[in-house]
Amino acid sequence: MEELLKELEKIRKEAKPLVEERFEEFKKLGREGTEEDLFCELSFCVLTANWSAEGGIRAQKKIGDGFVHLSLEELAEKLKEAGHRYPQKRAEFIVANRWLIGKLKDLVNGDPFLSREFLVKNAKGIGWKEASHFLRNAGVEDLAILDKHVLRLMKKHGLIQEIPKGWTRNKYLYVESILRRVAERFGEPLGKFDLYLWYLVKGRVDK
Known part of the structure; x- marks a missing residue:
């Protein structure tokens, strides 16, 4: 976890304005x-x-x-x-x-x-x-999007041992809970934290 947090801290300043702008778009969709x-x-x-x-x-x-x-x-x-x-x-x-x-x-x-x-x-x-x-x-902050890019990062940094081949409810919630702890350490809700992870991997903020 510590190594991942270090990598994220390096890109936090440049990613933050993009993350905030994109998340405001999400909230606007949910709201309006x-x-x-x-x-x-x-x-x-x-x-x-x-x-x-x-x-x-x-x-x-x-x-x-x-x-x-x-x-x-x-x-x-x-x-x-x-x-x-x-x-x-x-x-x-x-x-x-x-x-x-x-x-x-x-x-x-x-x-x-x-x-x-x-x-x-x-x-x-x-x-x-x-x-x-x-x-x-649509602006909901509390959920993790456990796609292949996020899962590869989690495996690389020892947060999970292997990438799941399929999801049950309990398995998704378990892996999400691991990522939630990292997001809390980083100081962002899971929905925004995902955008920082994407920036780390892709150098941009998608949706």
Whole structure:
């Protein structure tokens, strides 16, 4: 843990303005975004599973509110044009999730742990990482996004022995609790701490 904290302290000053600016965007989405805006963000998180944040951002810009109203065939074609690895399956997930429009504000403003569990159990293409990602991108501070970059950092610094091949509820919460202790030592909530980790790995702050 100490070595990771040292590395993070080196980039804290240059990363902080970017982190604060990005997190304010997240909070604004949660505060002012419509149900449709939130659904587009949920769809972005569906797309990034087994793909990349960069690809998801590109597809989100290309499709916009098409996530809400395009037919399954049209959406699959748009995702194919955006270069998604699984355009048909992701389009099916997104269309199947449209029943959540009207419920997302309540999830963002509710207990983050209960909201995450609800999404994992009820939304298609949404696991623990994706549910955490969506809620964080709507300004929720308390959840960890345990993607491959974060897990590799944790393994490198001896915080975990191996990278999990799949998630159960208990396993996710256990690894999250380890990262939460590091975030507390660093003095930031998990949602912001993730952005510092991304800056450490990528030299930029994505979403």
